[in-house]
Each structure stands twice: as C-alpha cells, then as structure tokens.
Amino acid sequence: MNMQRIRNFCIIAHIDHGKSTLADRLLQFTNTVSDRDMQDQLLDNMDLERERGITIKSHAIQMKYNYKGEEYILNLIDTPGHVDFSYEVSRSIAACEGALLIVDASQGIEAQTISNLYLAIGHDLEIIPVLNKIDLPGADPEVVADEVMELIGCDREDIVLASGKEGIGIEEILNAVVEKIPAPKGDPEAPLQAMIFDSVYNPFRGVEVIFRVFNGTINKGDKIKFVNTGREYDADEIGILGINQIPQQTLAAGNVGYLISGIKVAKEVKVGDTITHIKRPCDVAIKGFENVKPMVFAGIYPVDTTEFEELRASMEKLQLNDASLVWEPETSAALGFGFRCGFLGMLHMEIIQERLEREFDMTVITTVPSVQFRALMTNDEIKLINAPSDMPDPTRFKHIEEPFVKATIITAAEYVGPVIQLCMEKRGQIKNQVYLTSDRVELSFDMPLAEIVFDFFDKLKTISRGYASLDYELIGFKQSHMVRLDVMLNGEVVDALSAIVHRDKAYEWGKRLCEKLKELVPRQMFEIAIQAAIGTKIIARETVKAMRKNVLAKCYGGDISRKRKLLEKQKKGKKRMRQVGNVEVPQEAFMAVLKLD
Numbered sequence: 068m069n070m071q072r073i074r075n076f077c078i079i080a081h082i083d084h085g086k087s088t089l090a091d092r093l094l095q096f097t098n099t100v101s102d103r104d105m106q107d108q109l110l111d112n113m114d115l116e117r118e119r120g121i122t123i124k125s126h127a128i129q130m131k132y133n134y135k136g137e138e139y140i141l142n143l144i145d146t147p148g149h150v151d152f153s154y155e156v157s158r159s160i161a162a163c164e165g166a167l168l169i170v171d172a173s174q175g176i177e178a179q180t181i182s183n184l185y186l187a188i189g190h191d192l193e194i195i196p197v198l199n200k201i202d203l204p205g206a207d208p209e210v211v212a213d214e215v216m217e218l219i220g221c222d223r224e225d226i227v228l229a230s231g232k233e234g235i236g237i238e239e240i241l242n243a244v245v246e247k248i249p250a251p252k253g254d255p256e257a258p259l260q261a262m263i264f265d266s267v268y269n270p271f272r273g274v275e276v277i278f279r280v281f282n283g284t285i286n287k288g289d290k291i292k293f294v295n296t297g298r299e300y301d302a303d304e305i306g307i308l309g310i311n312q313i314p315q316q317t318l319a320a321g322n323v324g325y326l327i328s329g330i331k332v333a334k335e336v337k338v339g340d341t342i343t344h345i346k347r348p349c350d351v352a353i354k355g356f357e358n359v360k361p362m363v364f365a366g367i368y369p370v371d372t373t374e375f376e377e378l379r380a381s382m383e384k385l386q387l388n389d390a391s392l393v394w395e396p397e398t399s400a401a402l403g404f405g406f407r408c409g410f411l412g413m414l415h416m417e418i419i420q421e422r423l424e425r426e427f428d429m430t431v432i433t434t435v436p437s438v439q440f441r442a443l444m445t446n447d448e449i450k451l452i453n454a455p456s457d458m459p460d461p462t463r464f465k466h467i468e469e470p471f472v473k474a475t476i477i478t479a480a481e482y483v484g485p486v487i488q489l490c491m492e493k494r495g496q497i498k499n500q501v502y503l504t505s506d507r508v509e510l511s512f513d514m515p516l517a518e519i520v521f522d523f524f525d526k527l528k529t530i531s532r533g534y535a536s537l538d539y540e541l542i543g544f545k546q547s548h549m550v551r552l553d554v555m556l557n558g559e560v561v562d563a564l565s566a567i568v569h570r571d572k573a574y575e576w577g578k579r580l581c582e583k584l585k586e587l588v589p590r591q592m593f594e595i596a597i598q599a600a601i602g603t604k605i606i607a608r609e610t611v612k613a614m615r616k617n618v619l620a621k622c623y624g625g626d627i628s629r630k631r632k633l634l635e636k637q638k639k640g641k642k643r644m645r646q647v648g649n650v651e652v653p654q655e656a657f658m659a660v661l662k663l664d
C-alpha cells in the first residue's frame with residue numbers, strides 16, 4: 068500500500084466523553100464491521116472492560132475508506148482513558164500522525180482531555196477537534212467550542228459537530244482524517260524500525276505484539292530482535308488488524324500490524340520497545356521507551372490460608388497476560404502467607420482483585436495500599452519501602468522521601484474554594500490557577516501521591532458535585548516526615564493494619580482508625596482494646612465491650628435442620644474473618660483505612 072494513502076490516528080478524550088461509541092460508528096460507516104455483527108463497544112473486548120464501560124488496554128483496528136474515488140487505509144489506535152495507563156497512552160500517541168480530540172458538548176474540557184492533548188501536541192500530532200453528544204438537550208456547543216478554540220488555537224470551522232449515538236458528523240470526521248492528518252513518513256528500504264505500542268495475551272498462540280513500522284519493511288519469517296530487551300525471535304506470522312487478524316507477507320513503513328512469534332510470557336514484550344532485524348539492525352531504538360513502574364503497593368492474601376498455593380498459581384497466570392503486575396511473596400503475622408503486589412494505580416489494583424475473584428474464583432483480602440517511599444539511610448544507601456514492614460528503625464535513616472505528583476484539576480469557578488481547601492488538607496501546594504472560560508478553572512497542585520491514592524478522587528467529586536476532573540503525573544521524590552503507625556488489638560500489633568503516614572496527620576489518623584475499627588470489629592466474649600501507636604507511644608485507644616452472642620438462643624430446642632442452617636450461616640459469616648491473637652477481625656477492617664472521613 069502506497070504510504071500516501073495511510074492515515075494513523077488515535078482518539079483522545081476524557082473518560083465517558085464517548086470515545087468508544089464514536090469509534091464503533093467509524094467502524095460501521097466504513098463497513099469494517101457489518102451492522103449485524105455490531106456489538107456495542109467493539110473495541111473493548113474484555114468482559115470486564117465492557118461491564119465497567121471503560122477501555123483498559125489499547126487496541127488497533129484498520130478501516131478502508133473511499134475518499135474522492137481513492138481508497139485509504141485508516142488505522143485507528145485506541146487508547147486507554149485512565150491515568151493508571153498513561154504510559155500506554157503516550158506510546159499509542161507516538162504511533163500516530165493525528166488525533167481526534169473528542170469533547171463532550173455537555174461537559175466541556177476536562178483534565179484528561181488536556182493531559183492527553185498535551186501528549187499529542189508534544190508528539191506533533193495533527194489535532195481534529197470533535198464536539199460530541201450534540202444530540203443531548205444539555206449540550207452547549209457554542210460555549211464548549213469557545214473553550215476548544217481557546218485551548219488548541221483552532222478556528223470554529225475546524226471543529227466537527229458530532230453525535231456518536233445518533234451517527235451525526237461521522238463522514239465529516241473521516242474526511243477530516245484523510246484531509247488533515249499527514250500521511251506517515253519513513254523509508255521502506257531503511258533498516259527495520261518498528262515500535263511496539265501494545266500487546267495482547269493469547270493463551271493458544273502466544274503474545275500478540277501490536278506495532279507500528281516507522282522505517283524499513285518486516286516480512287513473514289524474518290529473524291528479528293527487540294532492541295531494549297535484547298531478545299531474538301522469528302516473525303512466524305505478521306498481519307494487519309481488521310475485526311479479525313489478517314495475515315500478510317510483508318508490512319512496510321507507515322503500517323500498523325501484529326506479530327506472532329511464540330512468545331509465552333507478557334513480560335517479554337515491553338510497550339515502547341523497538342523491533343528490528345538481527346541482520347542489518349537499525350542504528351537507534353525509537354525514543355521514549357520506559358520500563359513501567361508500579362505506583363501503588365498492597366498485600367493480597369487468600370481469605371482461606373490453605374488456598375495460598377492456589378493464589379500463587381492464579382497470580383502467575385495473571386502475570387502471564389498483565390506485564391505491569393509485579394508481586395513477591397510476603398508473610399504477615401495477622402494474615403499468613405500472601406503477596407506484596409505492585410500496581411500502576413488504584414484502578415489497576417481493583418481490576419486485579421476483581422480478576423482474581425472472577426477468573427480464578429479466589430476470595431482475597433487486600434491490605435491498605437501504599438506508595439513507594441524511599442529512606443536515605445545513615446550510610447547514604449537508599450532503601451525502597453513498599454510496605455510498612457519495610458520501614459527502617461528511625462535511628463537508621465537520615466530522612467524519608469515520598470513521591471510527589473503534579474495534579475491538574477478542572478472545575479467550575481464556584482468550587483475553586485473548596486477544591487483548594489481539600490488539596491491543602493491533602494498536603495498539596497497550589498502552583499497555578501487559569502480560567503479556561505469565565506466559569507471553568509484549571510488548578511495545578513504539587514501533591515504527595517500517597518494522598519491521592521486513597522479517597523482523594525471521591526472527595527473531589529463530592530465537594531464539586533461531580534464537576535471536577537483530575538489528572539496527575541509523577542514529578543519526583545521529596546523529603547517528608549513519614550512515620551509508621553501501628554494498630555494493636557489487645558496488645559498485639561496487627562501488621563496488616565499498619566500504615567505509613569505523615570507525622571502531622573498521624574494523631575488524627577490513629578484516632579479515626581481506632582473509631583472505625585470499633586465499628587467494624589464485632590463484640591466478642593471478652594473486651595477488646597484497640598490502640599494506635601507510633602513506635603512504643605500509644606496515640607489513640609477505643610474499647611469494644613464484651614458480649615455473648617448465641618445464635619441458637621432463638622431456636623427453642625426443637626428443629627434440628629433449622630439449627631444447622633443457622634450454624635452454617637454463622638460459619639459463612641466467619642469466612643472473611645481473621646483471627647488475630649484471640650480477636651476475630653472481619654475483612655473490611657483491613658480496608659478501613661480507605662474509609663476514614
């Protein structure tokens with residue numbers, strides 16, 4: 068295919084602004100998929116994605132479009148919409164020459180719109196602005212168009228008015244893709260240089276690598292190598308991605324395609340890596356490659372301690388198809404054997420937990436999530452702290468550092484006060500405040516990541532009645548007064564309830580946590596003391612009074628089957644309980660920290 072007839076583009080949008088719906092329409096309009104086969108949100112083919120209505124992993128799809136009598140190949144590269152997956156978004160963007168910027172005409176520009184837009188502009192992508200959902204009664208295309216014009220410096224005529232739902236503006240969008248987005252550049256005769264921007268795990272065929280060829284040509288059967296991992300493979304099968312995979316003999320510069328070469332483990336395929344030939348390799352790898360690092364850590368334990376090996380097997384299987392999940396075995400006095408896991412963010416953590424439960428039928432306890440702190444030790448070594456138990460003795464370190472992010476929040480002007488207040492409570496420092504329009508404001512803060520991973524987003528939504536959007540990126544580590552706060556039940560430390568918190572917040576944290584635990588720990592036949600401590604210093608205490616609960620008391624002797632049923636019920640209720648010393652602790656208690664308000 069003549070490179071001049073190829074267009075590679077992605078869609079950037081804030082969550083729920085209608086990216087998937089619009090993508091479906093493009094596929095329908097170009098007959099890439101027949102109306103009969105049309106399923107809602109075709110690009111989101113994981114059940115979980117469809118249920119949650121969010122795009123988790125990016126995928127690519129090729130459409131053919133006839134424009135003024137010429138056939139064009141349009142490669143649509145889908146991007147995930149959540150900050151947890153921002154590295155993947157950046158690689159997808161790097162594989163394109165243009166982007167559709169979808170803005171919900173009833174909502175206006177949101178934080179994610181802007182962060183992804185900046186990524187796209189940073190990669191010199193041609194931006195085609197689209198106002199979507201113009202069918203909605205609450206849509207205000209005039210005002211939102213002003214916002215968009217201000218943001219990207221385009222003219223009103225450049226903005227396409229569309230409705231994915233009603234199928235309005237679809238042809239205009241496709242025409243704009245052909246007319247405005249530049250054809251790919253690159254030399255098909257040069258040494259091979261292709262960038263991996265995604266991979267899909269297939270248990271039967273091995274990992275499918277999705278890539279964009281920048282220079283050179285890849286042929287079926289070629290001996291190839293991945294530059295950053297240094298691994299070598301045979302290109303057993305290459306092809307393009309329609310609704311199904313379509314094998315090809317060759318793919319030249321400018322094209323997007325898939326590669327199958329018998330790779331069994333997702334970890335071998337790193338998004339951002341460069342594919343080249345073993346003979347005649349390219350001089351340099353494509354820039355921008357990064358090893359993605361987990362941002363949030365938590366322990367995962369089987370509820371039933373005998374299921375540890377089963378959990379290990381499940382985690383191994385999960386890791387085969389999720390390269391970003393990392394874990395190592397961990398033991399807790401309270402929870403037994405489990406794993407310390409690293410996640411890209413809170414959504415990623417929820418997804419893993421849910422997949423363990425659904426796909427592997429495991430019931431697990433997840434402990435309080437934590438970010439990765441660093442301790443500068445007295446011998447000037449840096450020690451990484453992924454769990455409260457890693458926290459060294461205060462006499463052995465000079466200081467602790469914690470990760471900070473630049474948080475961008477867009478909200479209506481009337482909520483600026485409460486938003487700033489919330490951010491200050493979360494140890495944020497305001498850096499900038501810009502009015503996007505008379506009513507919408509963009510605020511930037513430097514904030515500790517640790518404060519964001521808890522309930523920040525929920526709180527932000529509450530105080531702004533839903534009219535605030537958040538995006539953040541890591542900016543580095545800063546020195547902080549962090550301490551380890553322990554919780555004791557009848558004098559015994561429950562290691563799974565320990566947390567690393569800022570010194571100024573430790574007292575408040577301890578007090579609230581004790582209060583919350585008092586609500587969650589059921590009364591037992593003896594009194595239970597709940598205490599919070601820093602080192603040996605007790606900073607808070609609550610007491611759960613003794614009580615005797617006899618479920619059989621209701622049964623007046625007689626009916627044995629009824630009695631059995633009640634006992635069964637009680638046993639089930641106990642399932643998610645953990646024995647700590649002599650105290651039974653329900654699973655919610657281990658997540659109580661997330662619900663402190």
Ligand SMILES: Nc1nc2c(ncn2[C@@H]2O[C@H](COP(=O)(O)OP(=O)(O)OP(=O)(O)O)[C@@H](O)[C@H]2O)c(=O)[nH]1
Pocket residue numbers: 080081082083084085086087088089120121122148199200201202203229230231232233
């Ligand atoms: N009225 C109206 N609703 C729409 C339109 N497009 C999408 N929606 C609705 O908006 C919601 C979000 O649409 P999606 O296409 O899932 O949005 P998305 O941007 O792909 O969401 P993520 O994948 O989560 O980022 C759904 O409930 C859609 O039915 C439109 O043009 N008009």
